[in-house]
Amino acid sequence: MIQSVAFLGLGAMGYRMAAHLPEHFDTVYVWNRNFEKAKQHAAEYGTQAAELNQAVQADVIFSCLPTSADVEALIENLNIKSGAIWIDCTSGVPESAQKLAASLKEQNIDYLDAPVSGQTIGAENATLTVMVGGNAQAFEKALPAIQAVGKLIKHVGASGAGFAVKAVNNMLMAVNLCAAAEGALTLKAHGVNLAEALDCINASSGKSNATETILPQRVLNRTFPLTFALPLLAKDTGIAVDLVRQAKISAPIIGLTQSLIQAANDTSEPNSDFSSAVKMYESWSKITIE
Amino acid sequence: MIQSVAFLGLGAMGYRMAAHLPEHFDTVYVWNRNFEKAKQHAAEYGTQAAELNQAVQADVIFSCLPTSADVEALIENLNIKSGAIWIDCTSGVPESAQKLAASLKEQNIDYLDAPVSGQTIGAENATLTVMVGGNAQAFEKALPAIQAVGKLIKHVGASGAGFAVKAVNNMLMAVNLCAAAEGALTLKAHGVNLAEALDCINASSGKSNATETILPQRVLNRTFPLTFALPLLAKDTGIAVDLVRQAKISAPIIGLTQSLIQAANDTSEPNSDFSSAVKMYESWSKITIE
Amino acid sequence: MIQSVAFLGLGAMGYRMAAHLPEHFDTVYVWNRNFEKAKQHAAEYGTQAAELNQAVQADVIFSCLPTSADVEALIENLNIKSGAIWIDCTSGVPESAQKLAASLKEQNIDYLDAPVSGQTIGAENATLTVMVGGNAQAFEKALPAIQAVGKLIKHVGASGAGFAVKAVNNMLMAVNLCAAAEGALTLKAHGVNLAEALDCINASSGKSNATETILPQRVLNRTFPLTFALPLLAKDTGIAVDLVRQAKISAPIIGLTQSLIQAANDTSEPNSDFSSAVKMYESWSKITIE
Amino acid sequence: MIQSVAFLGLGAMGYRMAAHLPEHFDTVYVWNRNFEKAKQHAAEYGTQAAELNQAVQADVIFSCLPTSADVEALIENLNIKSGAIWIDCTSGVPESAQKLAASLKEQNIDYLDAPVSGQTIGAENATLTVMVGGNAQAFEKALPAIQAVGKLIKHVGASGAGFAVKAVNNMLMAVNLCAAAEGALTLKAHGVNLAEALDCINASSGKSNATETILPQRVLNRTFPLTFALPLLAKDTGIAVDLVRQAKISAPIIGLTQSLIQAANDTSEPNSDFSSAVKMYESWSKITIE
Incomplete structure (x- = not known):
């Protein structure tokens, strides 16, 4: 029975995720490097702003940090x-998950890698997807805590498997986005009506989250709202390439996409949303996807 | 007012598409190189099997051929x-659409390039997506005929624009499929549960038609049903690369994917479904996506 | 017996090539769009500046134009x-060579595609390499004229074969240059002494014209002298990709390199030497190859 | 003053390299896992077959192992x-070089990474190229020993720099080889005379060690002599990709080539020479480079 829960790291995701915990658990500690944020969270949601050493006395400890x-x-x-x-x-x-799981096990602590997807709106509505790697029994015990923030929750394998699925997911998103940008530019260069073309593609076999959501909601309207920073996508695609290397398999499109995202990131403005990766293509072709 | 309609080419798509025409038009000619199929269609759907020269006296003439x-x-x-x-x-x-449109115009005939997507099920239910290129007035006049077979119907630009959208759609599908295969193999090599991982990805930003439909319904169950032949996908990705070249833009992922689909096609068995492209990756890694 | 020769197109290469012809032939016509250059050539080398219609009455007609x-x-x-x-x-x-050869044949004229390599220094010294496509007997008859400008002269196949070899040569140069730039940046990022590293590579299996000549003589010294314009390299790599497409084979590195050269060209300054392609990589990594 | 030298690892390279040491040093220990080879070397060249613990009492210790x-x-x-x-x-x-250098330093031992190129013929003639990373003073002290086996000897940077240059060299060789294979197949598909075409390229800007040496001496004559195993090239190209990743730069051609070499290796027969990588391309196109 989980009685106390802590949440470490109150960024855009963590702040909203931790807000759901008091509905389910008696004691909820929150901690953040900038401690004012923890106090604000306590005031807003009835959690307890706690020092790190106190927080890690909870039964379950969430962390949500950049890397x-x-x-x-x-x-x-x-x-x-x-x-x-x-x-x-x-x-x-x-x-890193494998190392942490092994070293924490020696202190009788279970470590689960449990990255989430669903963006801030999913965090706000507790409808995140959670892909979990680690010990199966620990997963079962932790499930009630995870259910407080997530909707689709899957145990995908041993330690590191959760992180691997997240990295591959983000890599696929990057591939699909780059390909959609290349396709959109090709069509526009040939005088095709882009909005109508996207409608057709989204009713056809070429559709992806990139054509259904990212292009219409971030690129075509030129908003590029910063919800997931391009350097973090560059980091995640790098993790995917490292997984390919470790597995000693051949994944040419994953490799090329990482190179492209790396170049897009290297030439982007500070605080760019991941969707700004298309701007590299636009700077090449002098065509705007709009 | 369209009174007579002809349909030339009764393949898997055309046979089903032509079946809807008698509901909307008085006279419906059908023609097929193997003429027995035209007779069979007439018997089954009340169309008229006609010689080519008679068929092209119709107000509207559909064609649906391999290339x-x-x-x-x-x-x-x-x-x-x-x-x-x-x-x-x-x-x-x-x-080719541009050439045909120009030369038919000299004979006072309008030519619309109007490729469809939605597969045989869409043809059967008259719910195809139709992306149309060509003269806007001709499109308006032809619309009642197209509506007999399609649901989402878009005029995407001048002659060739319809074919361009279809080629790009199929290219995006090919990219997304190859990337999904690379990602799946990477995860499996690391011991991740593939079915659970796909569930997570399909609730996340990495989802595409490839992860939602093609992998689960064709690859993971090892059925690879032949509904769209791999050589036709190789042809379509080639058209997309030619569009990139003509536009003189840089589209590295489109280029690489065409190379991969070409290689997959060159090493595939006869009568392979497009989804069999993943088998090339499997033969490299000795890992099966299942 | 060749008695009269014409040379059409007195650019950086043509001007120098045509200068050797009077040593071997009685009558040498030269023509250039900017006719002053033809007159200057006549004054300098004893050729005859001729109108186009007169020039093409020669036994052998050279052309050397941009495209x-x-x-x-x-x-x-x-x-x-x-x-x-x-x-x-x-x-x-x-x-184009195949079309021209066929149409000129109808007028009893032989057309040989005979691109050259060796740069202006080779043109000056009549030591060019000439790769010739077309009718073998015509090649034999034309050989004395070609020998006036070239040293290594090869009949590589039927019409178009010469152009194909040139396009592939320039593509290989582009691949080797891009790879050398990528390798150099990688080494420099790791603190390696680039000049010493290149010395090692040039004594090893990784050497190419790019590491032996282009990097040391154009890039490391930051001169990028304009002897072969980047847009022309972009054109040539495009020809190579078209050859791959027509052959329906898979050539992933050729495809990717064309995309990179296209992007480098699209983002380059006017009048950039082909070696400036490395500047795209430098703008990505913020590292200078020097 | 170096008086005693040891050589650990008497493979195809090491056996020949160690043979030169007795000309320069009084005491030369040799050791090999299969110790019979050490005894054979001692008998043949006047070295001393020694146990490992004795060998590492030498002033200078060479090692030449697979990984x-x-x-x-x-x-x-x-x-x-x-x-x-x-x-x-x-x-x-x-x-690994950085780790070994640091840990050996604690025992007052200098570690230099000093990979060689030049193949067995270079080992036999003591004309190897040696690219050395590590402490500059240690390099100076070790130089007389290295000069016993090498001709062009360069100190390219700190620990790891030597390995980095070797990995990049082998990567460039892999790129140039793959590109040459793609180009050769393209030309052959178009009916071009391959031998004549290679002569032209080798007198032009597209030349590389791959077109000058590997294709003519290993591929066109279909000998593929096993002197450098394909799995070792796959390993080295992987090291290059890891260097790119660590530097966080974008190197698309390096990434793609690693994928291709990995796939070629995964589908090759046992004991394949690195030049057999071209057979993957041949299996795709059904064209033989000969």
């Missing part, structure tokens, strides 16, 4: 409660 | 009714 | 001497 | 002479 390196640095000198389950919602590195 | 070269060869020596509209549902070559 | 389209436009309304041999040194399109 | 993992495993429990210099001629991993 695996941040999680590793955070965990390093912590004295976590024996028997606790650490649920890491970071979009992290599978190898 | 633009087939349509060009068919049209070459025909004496088509002045004032007729030719609606070409072939997945054809934009340049 | 096949230019050659086609030039030939269109000319009244060429029956029995003449036309030697086209343009870096042209194989399909 | 960095082999070197790490070998070094792990050794008691190496303080003040010695370890010269690792393996084609290894830069990160």
Whole structure:
């Protein structure tokens, strides 16, 4: 029985995710590097702003940080409660999950890599998709806590499997986005009506989240709202390429897409949304996707 | 007012498409190279099996053949009714559409390139998507005939625009399929549960028609049902690359995917469904996507 | 026996090539769109500046223009001497060579596609490499004229074969250059001494004309001298991709390189040497190859 | 002053390299996992077959093993002479060199990564190219030993730099080979005389070691002599990709080539020479490069 829960990292996702926990658990600690945010969360949602050492005495500890390196640095000198389950919602590195799971196991702590998808709206409505890697029994025990924030929750494999699925998901999104941009530019160069063409494609076999959502809602209307930063997509596509390398398989489109996202990121303005990757293509062709 | 309609080419798509025409038009001619099929269609649906020269006296003439070269060869020596509209549902070559439109215009005939998507089920239910290129007035006049077979019908631009959208759609499908195969193999190589992973991706930003439909319904169950032949996909991706070249833009993922589909086609067994393209990746990695 | 020779197109290459002809032939006509250049050539080398219609009465007619389209436009309304041999040194399109050879044959004129390599220094010293496509007997008859400008002269196949070899050569150069740039940036990013590294590579299996000549003589010294314009390389790599498409084979690296050269060209400054293609990579990585 | 030298690993390269050492040094130990080979070397060249622990008492210790993992495993429990210099001629991993250099430094031992190129003929003639990473003073001290086996010897940077240059060299070779194969198949598909075409390219800007040496001496004559195994090239191209990833730069052609070499290796017969990579292309196009 989970009685106390902590949430570490109150960014755009974490802040909204942690808001659901008081509905389900008696004690909910929240912590953030900028501690004012934790206090604000406590005031807004009835959670308790706690020091790190107190927070990690909870039965279940969520973390949601930018990178695996941040999680590793955070965990390093912590004295976590024996028997606790650490649920890491970071979009992290599978190898790091394996290392953390092994070293925390020695302290009788279970570590689950549990990245989420669904964006801030999913975090707000507790309808996130959660892909979980790690020990199956720990997953079962942690499930009530995960259900407080997620809707589709899947145990996809051993430690690192959750991070792997997230990295591949984001890679596929990147591929589909780049391909959609290339296709859109080709059509526009030939004088095709882009909006009508997208309607057709979205009713046909070529559709993807990129043609259905990203192009119409972020690119064609030229808003590029910053909800998922391009450097983070560059990081995630890099993780996917590393997975390919470790598996010693051949994945040419994944490799090429990582190169393109890397180049797009290297030439982007600060604080660019991932959808801005199409601007690299636009700068090449001098054609705007609108 | 359209009174007579002809349908040339009764393949898997055309046979079903032509079946809807008698509900809307008094006179419906059907023709097929293997003429027995035309007779069978007449017996089954109340159409009239007609010689080619008679069929092209209709107000509206549909064609649905394997390639633009087939349509060009068919049209070459025909004496088509002045004032007729030719609606070409072939997945054809934009340049060919431009040539045909120009030369038929000299005989007072309008040519619309009007490829369809939606597969045989869409043809059967008259719910096809139709992307139409050509003269806007001819499109308006032809609309009642197109509505007899399609649901989402869009005029996407001048002659060739319909073929261009279809080629790009099929290219995007090919990209998304190849990327999904690469991602699936990467995950499986790392011991991830593939079915659960796909569920997560299909609720996330990486989803596409390839992850939602093609992998689950054709690949994971190892059926690879032949509904769209791999050589035709190779042809369509080639058309997309030619469009990129003519536009003098840079589309690296489109280019690479065409190379991969070409190689997959060159090493495939006869009568392979397009989804069999993943088998090339499987033969490389010795991992099966199941 | 060749008695009269004409040279059409006195650009950087043609001007120098035509200069050798008076040593070997009695009558040498030269022509250039900007006719002043023809007069200057006549004054400098003892050739005869001639109107186009007079020039094409020569036994052998050389052309050296920017593109096949230019050659086609030039030939269109000319009244060429029956029995003449036309030697086209343009870096042209194989399909165009086949068309020109066929149509000139009807006027009893042989057309050889005979692109050259060796740059202006090779033109100056009459040491060009000449790769010739077309009728073998015409090649034999034309050989004395070609020997006046070239050193290594090869009959590589039927009409278009010469252009094909040139396009593939330039494509290989582009591949090797892009790869060398990628490798150099990788090494520099890791703190490796680039000059020493290139010395090692040039004594090893990775060497190419790009590592031996282009990087040291054009890039590392930041001179990028304009001897072969980047748009012309973009054109030639495009011809190579078209050859791949026509052959229906899979050539992924050729395809990708064409995309990269196209993008590099689209983002380059006017009058950029082909070696400036590396600047695209530099703008991505913010690292300079020096 | 170097008085004693050891050579660990008497493979095709090491056996020949170690043979030169007795000309320059009083005491030369040789060691090999299969110890019979060490005894044979001693008998043939006047070296001393020594146990590992004795060998590592030499002033300078060469190693030449298949991979960095082999070197790490070998070094792990050794008691190496303080003040010695370890010269690792393996084609290894830069990160491993950095780790080994740091840990050996603690035992007052210098580690230089010093991979070689030049093949067995270069080993036999002591004309190898040696690219050395590591401490500059250690390099100076080790130079007389390296000069016993090499001709062009360069200090290219800090620890790992030597391995990095070797990996990039082999990657460039792989790129140039794949591109040459693609180009050759394209030309042959168009009926071009391949031998004549290669002569032209080798006198032109597209030339590389692949067109000058590998295609004529290994592929066109269908010998594919096993001198450098394809799995080792796959390993080296992987190291290059990892370097790109660590540098966070975009190198699309390097990435794609690694995918292609990986696929070629995965589908090759056992004991294939690296030049057999072209057979993958041949199996796609059903055209033989001969």
